[in-house]
Amino acid sequence: MKNSIKLMLTGTAFALVAGSAASAETLRLLTWGSYAPEEVIRQFEAEYPDIDVEVTFSNNEEMIAKLRATGGSGYDLAQPSHDRIFAAQLEYNIYKPLDLSQIDTSVMQTNLLDGVKANTTIEGEVYAVPHQWGTSGVMTNMAEAPDVTGWNDLCDPAYKGRTSMRLRRTILLGTAFGMGMNPFELYNDLDAYQGMLDQVTEKLIACKGNIKTYWTGGDDLQSLMLSGEVVVSETWDSTAFRLYSENPEIVFVPPETGALAWIDTFAIPRGGEADDAAYKWINFVMRPEIITLMSGSTGAIAAVPNGIELLPDDKRDAVQAAFDQQDLDNLKFFANIPPGLEDMEGIALERIKAASE
Amino acid sequence: MRSDAGKLSLILLMAPFALWILLLIVLPQLGIGYVSLREKVGPGQFTFGFGNYLDFLGEPIYWNTLLRTAWMSILVTILALLVGFPVAYYIAKMARQRSRAALFLLCLIPLWVSDLVRAFGWIVLLRETGLVSGALQWAGLISGPVELLYNDVTVVIGLVYTVVLFMIVPLVSTLDGMDDALLEAGYNLGGSRLTVFRRIIVPYAMPGIVAGCIITFMLTAGSYLTPILLGGKNSSWFTEQIYNQFITRYNWEAGATFGVLLLGFTSLVIWLGLKLTGQSLATTVAKD
Numbered sequence: 069m070k071n072s073i074k075l076m077l078t079g080t081a082f083a084l085v086a087g088s089a090a091s092a093e094t095l096r097l098l099t100w101g102s103y104a105p106e107e108v109i110r111q112f113e114a115e116y117p118d119i120d121v122e123v124t125f126s127n128n129e130e131m132i133a134k135l136r137a138t139g140g141s142g143y144d145l146a147q148p149s150h151d152r153i154f155a156a157q158l159e160y161n162i163y164k165p166l167d168l169s170q171i172d173t174s175v176m177q178t179n180l181l182d183g184v185k186a187n188t189t190i191e192g193e194v195y196a197v198p199h200q201w202g203t204s205g206v207m208t209n210m211a212e213a214p215d216v217t218g219w220n221d222l223c224d225p226a227y228k229g230r231t232s233m234r235l236r237r238t239i240l241l242g243t244a245f246g247m248g249m250n251p252f253e254l255y256n257d258l259d260a261y262q263g264m265l266d267q268v269t270e271k272l273i274a275c276k277g278n279i280k281t282y283w284t285g286g287d288d289l290q291s292l293m294l295s296g297e298v299v300v301s302e303t304w305d306s307t308a309f310r311l312y313s314e315n316p317e318i319v320f321v322p323p324e325t326g327a328l329a330w331i332d333t334f335a336i337p338r339g340g341e342a343d344d345a346a347y348k349w350i351n352f353v354m355r356p357e358i359i360t361l362m363s364g365s366t367g368a369i370a371a372v373p374n375g376i377e378l379l380p381d382d383k384r385d386a387v388q389a390a391f392d393q394q395d396l397d398n399l400k401f402f403a404n405i406p407p408g409l410e411d412m413e414g415i416a417l418e419r420i421k422a423a424s425e
Numbered sequence: 426m427r428s429d430a431g432k433l434s435l436i437l438l439m440a441p442f443a444l445w446i447l448l449l450i451v452l453p454q455l456g457i458g459y460v461s462l463r464e465k466v467g468p469g470q471f472t473f474g475f476g477n478y479l480d481f482l483g484e485p486i487y488w489n490t491l492l493r494t495a496w497m498s499i500l501v502t503i504l505a506l507l508v509g510f511p512v513a514y515y516i517a518k519m520a521r522q523r524s525r526a527a528l529f530l531l532c533l534i535p536l537w538v539s540d541l542v543r544a545f546g547w548i549v550l551l552r553e554t555g556l557v558s559g560a561l562q563w564a565g566l567i568s569g570p571v572e573l574l575y576n577d578v579t580v581v582i583g584l585v586y587t588v589v590l591f592m593i594v595p596l597v598s599t600l601d602g603m604d605d606a607l608l609e610a611g612y613n614l615g616g617s618r619l620t621v622f623r624r625i626i627v628p629y630a631m632p633g634i635v636a637g638c639i640i641t642f643m644l645t646a647g648s649y650l651t652p653i654l655l656g657g658k659n660s661s662w663f664t665e666q667i668y669n670q671f672i673t674r675y676n677w678e679a680g681a682t683f684g685v686l687l688l689g690f691t692s693l694v695i696w697l698g699l700k701l702t703g704q705s706l707a708t709t710v711a712k713d
Binding site for chain 2: 129130132133136156159160229236276279280281282284295296297410411414415417418419421422424
């Protein structure tokens with residue numbers, strides 16, 4: 069009797085193990101909206117029939133919050149920006165080191181790869197490699213606001229009630245640059261940084277009457293710009309490039325103080341269960357033909373030496389209309405955020421939001 | 426034996442409810458309370474104390490937002506009562522029996538659509554290039570486009586629209602039970618319409634009024650989407666502060682503190698409301 073039960077259990081266990089081996093492995097992606105287009109997933113699953121791709125769309129803050137809540141499990145591959153990894157990893161230990169031998173880093177643009185590695189190396193282990201990069205700057209509707217050159221134009225009374233921005237840390241940094249300061253140089257001196265934040269807060273509160281509303285997502289911003297309700301806005305360049313194909317009057321303006329450049333990366337959460345599939349995905353989306361598909365969906369530029377050439381035609385036109393070589397040389401890459409800084413910025417943002425005009 | 430079986434069936438019947446309350450309401454609240462007492466001293470290091478609560482009191486933005494949320498929620502509750510009472514009275518007392526169900530259903534229909542879609546509906550109507558602005562221009566009432574979004578009035582309208590149903594339902598069920606003879610007696614004894622309303626209808630409907638107010642107040646104070654989407658640049662709602670603390674600032678301790686404070690504060694407001702109207706939870710929400 070006992071033996072037969074044992075036998076049955078063993079049989080069941082075997083069946084379970086065999087069953088899970090035969091059934092598909094799942095790759096759970098935690099990434100930005102539009103960073104996993106249907107077509108790319110379809111081609112990936114066609115090439116690796118034993119892998120199922122599941123996608124969750126998110127943003128930098130939510131990625132960290134989600135991974136922190138589970139101690140880094142629940143997802144197999146995440147795509148935070150390069151400046152948001154170091155502090156989060158030190159504080160919450162949510163990623164595991166990458167096995168660089170599994171990644172074809174030779175296709176990646178050297179300076180971006182080295183920059184991300186330098187930003188995300190902890191105790192000799194590398195935690196991220198670059199995927200795509202883009203910038204934050206200002207977008208303008210040339211028909212109504214042709215003279216826009218930088219961050220300060222958002223607060224120009226000439227466009228009263230027709231400007232917009234996202235109330236997050238990017239606008240604090242941009243406004244600081246517009247006021248002639250360099251926030252990245254103050255990162256290591258929190259007192260000086262607070263002094264800068266106070267000035268920026270004051271400026272943005274004074275500017276509040278000039279602003280129509282704070283946009284909260286790309287879709288929100290698109291409808292504000294396309295309807296003409298807003299003519300100048302802080303933006304991601306990728307959103308501006310997408311709008312350029314619908315209305316060529318809407319162009320991205322790299323601020324004269326330098327567009328703020330971000331690099332979205334690949335990082336593997338500590339509790340990831342499909343590392344092989346994750347590495348396969350990373351190598352797959354860095355192939356030239358996939359890059360064109362991916363960039364067509366995201367509007368961002370792949371971190372490969374010919375990333376701009378591999379953009380689809382309309383996006384490449386938009387990039388060339390926006391950037392010249394001087395703008396590209398003047399990019400300001402986000403520096404690693406030291407612990408404690410985001411708390412200070414959070415209070416500044418709340419002060420601005422709560423202030424009345 | 427028989428009473429054992431009765432006990433067992435009672436336990437089995439209550440078990441899902443008890444588990445639900447315990448696992449999904451009580452435990453998370455205890456967890457939130459625990460986190461709110463944790464003070465962060467360094468990466469991954471914590472001590473216990475009331476520091477987070479002191480921080481809340483020391484930063485005027487936070488308690489101002491809480492007071493603002495409470496005051497606007499009370500305003501929304503009062504408006505919902507003013508809008509909801511005539512509707513409820515009409516459905517319960519004046520409409521014919523046959524149309525009553527249809528009218529009630531009409532009130533329910535907006536609930537079949539998600540909060541988010543309803544908020545976007547308001548955005549489509551009220552934005553500068555939206556329907557209302559366009560219609561007013563077409564009618565020649567205004568010369569240029571007008572922005573109707575992104576202010577407190579819009580937030581209040583949107584919230585009243587979202588919660589008014591939860592005011593109507595308890596009012597209808599209370600008024601439905603009122604005997605028309607009471608009203609006739611009032612008029613026969615020489616009462617004016619106002620007197621009958623004030624001395625008979627309102628006191629009779631009081632449990633329904635209070636129940637509706639409690640539900641709408643709680644829903645409003647805890648709402649997130651409507652104030653964020655319609656309020657734009659000046660809408661500070663307390664739930665948004667909680668979201669910000671948890672998500673954008675990774676500060677779970679402060680977020681948990683705010684959560685506890687919101688629960689405590691809304692409970693206090695409701696307790697005050699019950700005291701002022703001389704009602705209790707047993708006579709209103711839990712009335713059988």
